[in-house]
Amino acid sequence: MxxxxxxxxxxxxxxMKVLQGEKYLQRPIVTADISRPALEFAGYFTKYPAERIQLLGITETSFAKDLTAEHRREYMTKMCTPRTPCFVISTDLPIPVELKKAAADAHxxxxxxxxxxxxxxxxxTNYLTRRLADRQSIHGELIDINGIGVLITGDSGVGKSETALELVRRGHRLVxxxxxxxxxxxxxxxxxxxxxxxNHLMEIRGIGIIDVMTLYGTAAIMPSDSIDFIVHLETWTPDAQFDRLGDRGDHREIQGVVVPQVSxxxxxxxxxxxxxxSAAMNFRAETMGYDATETFDRNLNSLIRKNSERDTKKKHEQ
Structure with missing residues (x-):
């Protein structure tokens, strides 16, 4: 979507300031790419990206000044197509006269x-990239835990919302x-x-819909957050295999981005x-270079080495 x-x-x-055409601000923008028309002022329109915002800065306006008035009218008229969303003039530069007329005629x-x-x-670009990006709907909870965006997933009824609510009560923020x-x-x-x-609503079985912002204040919510870590909740069964040491390196790929995951x-x-x-804090520690599993491995190897040296010493004494 x-x-x-x-x-x-x-x-x-x-x-930005609207310099001209306030009646036509409902024109749609369909791409985050911005065009700086340079080849167009040289008369090349074969690959003209008409659907992009057209930005004119010092370079473009200076080049246009060196053209004849006839060429400026011709080229700027060609730049005003039904697909062109708007023109942007940077650095408080004046609008070229020919562009004023062509844009007004094309609305x-x-x-x-x-x-x-x-x-x-x-x-x-930053604003349009966020707004025009392809969106995917994922069933789960997104909570900001001390600056880490944690996506909680799992089967329906496993307790995701109740867990998220408890995290909010512990001072973390619902997204x-x-x-x-x-x-x-x-x-x-x-x-x-x-x-x-x-937005800032939760559904809790047995209670219904609650407004987190009303109950816990504005500090309990966030409008958006990065997804840094995924926690997948699974119903426990005696024969299920779960990671005991945290060394599997599980992950999930979403829209081409690989995100670490634990079950x-x-x-x-x-x-x-x-x-x-705790899983979120452990993830943060790992991103800072500390790995508890490696510490355990070092301690275990050290213990094995000491026991081996002790056994060797006993044999020599005998």
Missing amino acids: VESVTVEQMVKKVR IPILGTHQTSSRAISNM ADDRVEVYALDEQTLVGQAPAIL IPVKTGRNLAIIIE
């Missing part, structure tokens, strides 16, 4: 910013309950958020909130 973005929405988030808004072209592109909308920010970063209809057995009497909290 891809969300749509209008020019008006981007203007509010990126804080395309012109935006302005005091920022440099590079900064303006960065701000627009999403029951359904998490996930998208890849880049090749290494996953971001999750709640669907708009479920935790659910059994009567286990405090899942404390276990998940």
